[in-house]
Amino acid sequence: MKKTTAAITAVGGYVPDFVLSNKVLETMVDTNDEWITTRTGIKERRILKEENAGTSFMAIKAAEDLLHKRGIEASEIDFVLVATATPDLPVASTAAYVASEIGAVNAFAYDLQAACSSFLYGMSTAASYIESGRYKKVLVIGADKMSSIIDYTDRTTCIIFGDGAGAVLFEPNEEGLGLQDEYLRSDGIGRQFLKIDAGGSILPASEETVKNKQHYVYQDGKSVFKFAVSNMADVSALIMERNNLTKDDVQWLAPHQANKRIIDATANRMGVEADKVLINIDRYGNTTSATLPLLLYDFEKQLKKGDNIIFAAFGGGFTWGSIYLKWAYNS
């Protein structure tokens, strides 16, 4: 009997209108466009300015865009997964709210948090549900309002992150397209290098934690960079090797958009030419869980049925990994 695979059959996306450029950041902190561009590849990022709007605001827009493009009713969705590091509320599931708002009345929903690897891990979860035959339509949304956890007086982090959301639909495929292989890793040693200290169960919010700015992202950039460069390159090379893929067999590298230098190192290690590397970090910065689906959203028209795509991500935790997927449609 032929194995059922899990393929991406539609993509949606949303980024806020407000553009925060390097030039404007120069007026906010001690930085400059040249430093940001050469060290990260970022020129501008989007910031969600709507009042009382959280991550779900963008997730809903991305999901609605996807449903419209795919031409299906939300009631057909079986499961809604929201990959995010910035849920609307610390406890209530953002995914449950998103599912209800888009009208996915027959779905169950939950969030997945693995920092910048959330969407990558979410693809694995979605594919497993489809491959098992248990569900037919799984919506995975990667969404983050990073501006809600960034200190805009800290030049080491505020130049990096942005807000956005992207969504993909996974469905069964009988032609062998979709997710082919995955290699997912984690190492708790990483949490000292990239974290938010307060607001969790170790250090609940207090006047003191607010005063000490402990609710913002802290990153030891140099250390994270070192781990990210070697690990993202390693897993991408490994997944090519164990699937007998040469550089000519790979049509696209879809890497997490944290730093252009990390992306280049990964592509070099794989031997993949620059024109095969999907990049939008210059326009959005690091949108955490939204980087991978926003790449698919931006480059969807260039992706062809049967194309081999290698996804790679690295994030807080540490969490990282790589996924090999065959694209399933022409748009």
Ligand code: UT7
């Ligand atoms: O997505 C989740 C995973 N995250 C990542 O993968 C991020 C990994 N890390 C990075 O991308 C980079 O480490 C950063 C972009 C965060 C920083 O780049 P770097 O080349 O590692 O810079 P650095 O931290 O080593 O700092 C070099 C210098 C320092 O000055 P001194 O000590 O040499 O005088 C910093 O104080 O650059 C200074 N600096 C800045 N200068 C201008 C740090 N931030 C800025 C800034 N503008 N925004």
